[in-house]
Amino acid sequence: DTEVTQTPKHLVMGMTNKKSLKCEQHMGHRAMYWYKQKAKKPPELMFVYSYEKLSINESVPSRFSPECPNSSLLNLHLHALQPEDSALYLCASSRQGLAAAYEQYFGPGTRLTVT
Amino acid sequence: AQSVTQLGSHVSVSEGALVLLRCNYSSSVPPYLFWYVQYPNQGLQLLLKYTSAATLVKGINGFEAEFKKSETSFHLTKPSAHMSDAAEYFCAVSFREYGNKLVFGAGTILRVKS
Secondary structure, three states: OOOEEEEOOEEEEOOOOEEEEEEEEOOOOOEEEEEEEOOOOOOEEEEEEEOOEEEEEOOOOOOEEEEEEEOOEEEEEEEOOOHHHOEEEEEEEEOOOOOOOOOOEEOOOEEEEEO | OOEEEEEOOEEEEEOOOOEEEEEEEEOOOOOEEEEEEEOOOOOEEEEEEEOOOOOEEEOHHHOEEEEEHHHOEEEEEEOOOOHHHOEEEEEEEEOHHHOOOOEEOOOEEEEEEO
């Protein structure tokens, strides 16, 4: 099973709302990632968790808060977002943390619209 | 700085024709190289990867790519395009010294004409 699942598929939220995105994998992978993808652009890395510890934060604003409750789950908590945060949010996982050779498997993404 | 360049933001081919999508990287040390495909409103799917085992890499859906160190290239090819190949293709690299951080090219949208 090489599947990464993400919920919800679509999310519309106001600028004062608090919401969460969820990601799950059951491949035994020990690295998990959040990416943001704007229309007609490549994915941009936001966060990397390796062995359930945050190892990379690409200077993401604090209104985005990641959480890795266990090796299979990854959450992204959203609070006080701006309209420019509207994008496709992709989760990915790879076999081993901090190893460049391992490919990343991506989920289908959550389409977020901030109104 | 390490980077990856995809030549041609849009490529159009006829059904049955050769597909060639170009990718060049900038690095003094050969990186790990990947090609991903993204269909509209979907996530990215891995087509193939190069990790120094063999310079010609075969992937899914009939795609293959050849690593050429002298040209710092990793172009993606498919002998005969199918309508279902229409999608956006991303070349990505990772470097040993930066761990598992992927750097993506800007992407190439492939259009297949009937």
